[in-house]
Amino acid sequence: REKKVSRWSKSALTHNFIRVYSYVFERCRTCDAYIYLGGYRCEKCNLYSHSKCLKTVVILCGQKPLSRRKTQVFGVPLTSFKEEVPFIVAKCCGEIEVRGFKIRGIYRVNGVVSRVKRLMKSLENGPFLIDFSEANPNDLSQVLKEFFRALPQPIITSDLYAPFINVAKKYRYSSSEPLTQSTCITQEECIAELKEIVNRLPAQHKSTLSFLMHHLRFITDHQEQNEMSAKNLGIVFAPTLFRMKDVDGNCFGMLFDNALQTLIIELLIKHCFEIFGPPP
Template identity: 30%
Template sequence: LVKSMQRAASSDNLSTMAFGSADGQCHNSATSHDVKQQLSHSKSMILPENGKVYTVHSCNYTWKLRKNWSPSWVVLVGNSLVFFKDPKSQTLSSWKPGNSRPESSVDLRGAQLHWANELSSKKNVFKLRTVTGNEFLLQSETDSLIKEWYKTIQSVIDRLRENPLDNVLLYSLRRVGSMEMLDHSGDEDDRRTSLPRSASNLENTERKRVKTRLKKLILKRPPLQALQEKGLIKDQVFGCSLEMLCERERSTVPRFVRLCTEAVERRGLDTDGIYRVSGNLAVIQKLRFLVNHEEKLNLDESEWEDIHVITGALKLFFRELPEPLVPYGFFTDIMETVKISDYMDKVDRLKCLVLSMPPPNHDTLLFMCRHLKRVLEHSGTNRMTTQNIGIVFGPTLMRPERDNGNMAVNMVYQNQAVELILSEFDHIFGTRGPS
């Protein structure tokens, strides 16, 4: 904005309008003629000043406006609207722009102007919004004066919009004011590129330039493997696909699943409502963060004393799998299997489905069901029956790929599927062991 004001001030083609006074006195045409003479060195034109003009402005896309309107000298200089602090010791006839230091200036390229009486209890209010997001309210008690200002500022904005050169400057101003762009130090060929003749050509040129620099940036970016070797990027556990996680850990059962179940079996089998009672969500999220960012994890530390935090984190791990433990392709078949009326036929078909799952899914399901069988052995104290386990783990271990509107019905069959697997554990997992 400073550069814009300096360019305008040095221009030989200035169109200047001043309005506003501290004391609100009216001035006749003779006074206006005196001011015109005093500003003649800059080839300025002064409109008659007939009343107070107030301004209030906000910046950075907010509406935290000043509580009180403040009188200002406002001067239209070339493409800029310049605000001067109200010189209460001066009269309009003795005031010159050269004798005052501007408070701020507004570049009108790309600006928007509209009446905004609803934003203030005062009358004759209009709002000016710049291309960079700054907003100004201007007001005068004199209808004719504020209308003349509105008309004049709008005509300047319209003229700048039609000028291709000003469109180029507007584009640059928008980039500086509202975007974080790449380094402008580019190649020499880019620097020699002449200004396009239209805004559309300019947009295409800038788009190509940005694409070129982004391509160079991507090519210079180190590969993921190099960042992982340097420890700058750590592989995630939560939210990682089961296949990738097991391949990375060289196991068919994730390490985190083993740690959690071992902790539960050491000190949580007799806990009332184990897996049913929710743990502290904030502590669960803390544990999740540590699992994703630290290799060593000791669940026997005092901060993980609440066993419900560990069980909550384990359930969260299964819910955040991109594809559930029971793969999407098996969901419909398992739901149809559970509906079979013949019990043995139902168990045999479920066994075939489980045995055909990928090794990480099959072995992790086997591991979890074996663990849940141990939980059921303590149902007399923890009050977790087969039905309760099914309710908790049905929607946790399996879900449809797309919601077809039968969520409540599906949930019933999901629960029954888990109950059936636990009840017929030995038969379903009898002919295939962990890989």
Template identity: 30%
Template sequence: MQQLDSSDTNAEKLHCSYENTGAVQMRTKNAKSLNDRHNQGRSMIFSDNLKVFAPISRHRRNHSQHNLTVTEIVSPLEQTVIKEGYLLKAKIADGGKKLRKNWTVSWIVLTDQKLEFYKDSKQPAVANLKTGYKPEWVDLHGAHVEWTTEKSSRKNVFQITTTSGNEFLLQLDTDFIILDWFGAIKNAIEKVSKEKSGASRTKEFQIRRSSSSELLSSLGTESKESKAENRRSLIFRLNYSISDITERNQVKSRLKKFISRRPSLKSLQEKGLIKDQVFGSCLKNLCEHDGSMVPPFVKLCVKAVEKRGLDVDGIYRVSGNLATIQKLRFVVNQEEKLNLDDSQWEDIHVVTGALKMFFRELPEPLFPYCFFEQFVKAIKIQDRNDRVKTIKSLVDKLPRPNYDTMKILFGHLKQVAANERLNRMSPQSLGIVFGPTLLRPEKEIGAMEVHMVYQNQIVELMLREYTMIFSSEED
């Protein structure tokens, strides 16, 4: 009896210890014999290989509560934190709607899927404890990151644009830290895009394979049917699909013949059916077409800005209305008579935006590609006099259209900088705006962010030493 009592006691202890794990205990009432009671005590001892299952509710409403797996209950999927730290953040667009720029210091956490924004470094830990708390975040899938100099007068600013139309600016004065952030975010975006595209291709392949299997199974089922009407229906569908494929092939062959016989762009231009456009055309061709070393559109914009824009705050830094700029571009490309004093071009920021767009869309920038490395090497010279002389010798070697256009543009920007007291545009500010637009490498390289600093410095130096650089021996 003592052994039986001790067996019952142990069984009850085991019952208590496994009760928290959700194991279901069964106990037989009114044991008829000691042997039955003894067997009952031994049956309650668990083996090492026993799998513990959650209690199954008999109520129909609660069935959905037990469909979760153990992984979903115990350890939810956690994302890998790649980088975190303090940066200046400004949200400038929400769903495509422009917002007022407001810089705030944020604790930013970069994971392999998204970018999260917190008020301080302690908030992520608090957020994990609060159920339902969702911080502001950016989905990296399909996002785009790029350096920008037009959205802010601050240095080291880059912009993140999401597929939903949200735009964020991130900034920090420390060069190597902000460069590291830019590279980490760019790599994360590329990685998540590759993973998403791979998953979609796998899903598409599975859908195709399943649909093919269903078609084969249906064909097999129909072939077994003995009814004549079903066999006729199957033959009709097969004939219809064959005729459909034949028709598609005929359309493809006709399109190929049409494309191969169409006249070339050059022949259409020679016949005068297609005219060269101003935006996106080579600088040399534009000058030859107009019989001048400087495109007339550049002269018109410079004249308009000097007439009514030298005292405007943030001239060339503030962006004009993009729709109006595109309208101005269309008018210029159609070779219509352009009058920038017209009321529709009243906003001077539209004129400056169109001028920047003209230089940005040149097939080869104002500083030709073959001169890029030479100018970057020249700006690194320690002695200022040698630096200016080297840059002057490079400018003198430029093609004539590039030299003349550059001389007029930089002379105009020098006048803008002379009115810094009114427009708050110093040579440094103009260098930030025009550096990446006028000077860039032919192919993107790893040190592109570092080169951006040199691009700005080159434009700034040429503005400060304009007289020395653009002076000729005849002068």
């Protein structure tokens, strides 16, 4: 018994698990697969788990029965969240800023698919009881990107796509040189225009984008260790924050805009304090 418990996750140790030997037709709250015969059940919150899943449990015991209804976290509008910044965004970013900001290629390197799926299932089963302290930071970065990809309306709304791209077109972009101003616009004017467009975003989109850009700025402050510059993060996040299918169905046009999308994200990261103000 002690040997088995030592392999459990910290979250699993908060539960009062008992072994169930009889026939069980319940879903494991970690992998979401059915437990057909045997398994573990918490006497306090009624969480069920496979024996093999106890080492990856991330849901803390809430001392009262868990709701049998899942909370939809992925694929719902930002406006459906009560918080100014969705809890999943704050939780993933916070954990990465504590344990993952020095990891080489953070956000560029994908997480392990099986672990990412388990984390996503756990978020829907017990969203406000999640403990990510033992989760791999690369898995958390993947969960965060999946959250933004699944939004029905992208965080940078499709109606503001053209204004953002028009600002980027006024700048020349070179992979071998830093951002340089063109004859059309100065950097100060560019920042002012971006700020004006950002202020036209819906309130929750603006606050979430602000939180994310300040977080990514923190990541770039440690680029000597993680090798993730604002440009590299722009390459990673541009396809996630700009949605191809949402702009007049013109996917090919947006493919040609990829460098401009990257430039916009790069500018938002580098000048987040001027554009958004202090972090929300």
